[in-house]
Amino acid sequence: MTLNFLLRPFLFFLIGLFSVAYSDTFYNKTNQNVALDGFDTVEYFNQKTATKGFARYQVTYLKAVWYFSTQENKNIFEADPEKFIPQFGGHCANGLSDGHLVRANPEIFRVIDGRLYLFFSWWGKAQWKYDQQAQIALAESNWGEFSSNLD
Structure with missing residues (x-):
């Protein structure tokens, strides 16, 4: 195993964390700006x-x-809004x-390790039943790319 292989999931996590933590906009909202x-x-x-x-x-x-x-x-x-904000701008x-960048359905969700993840469909939620950390790493990596083009 190379060092690059071992560090990749950690780097993806940091990229996703940085992009979520420093975004000043929440995206899953109505035309009236209701989150x-x-x-x-x-x-x-x-x-x-x-x-x-x-x-x-x-x-x-936000x-x-x-x-x-x-x-x-x-x-x-x-008292602590960041604790309750869904990951990936909703x-x-x-x-x-x-x-893919898809607006989620706020009725379909999972709380994983104290973080809120939303899904477009029940099928998507089911895909995250197993191997959650790998799924999170992939999503965080892609969010890093997508989020930089949203504002």
Whole structure:
């Protein structure tokens, strides 16, 4: 095994992390700039469900308006928003691991190692049931390329 082979997954991770962490825009939003079609991003972690939020509990972050189902979830998000932001600007994680940039369906998701990944379809989500770290590395590598051309 060469050093290049061993470092490649780590380098892909760093590229993806850098591009996600320093993006100032969230892309999966409606024409009215509502993130995730109004789904409460905190509920993916708390209840493990896609739950619609309400306009009365909203926060503007990353050039998008985020809705929450409760005042408590709004407060939790405001305390640490990066913890709850979906990876890859809200694009389909499976599409990215396959080399395609596709807007995700916020009702189809996985939380893996404390990070939220969205998918376009149930089939895409199923593809990420096994070998998740390899899928993540591929998606992060491709996101590094795609994200630099989005702004």
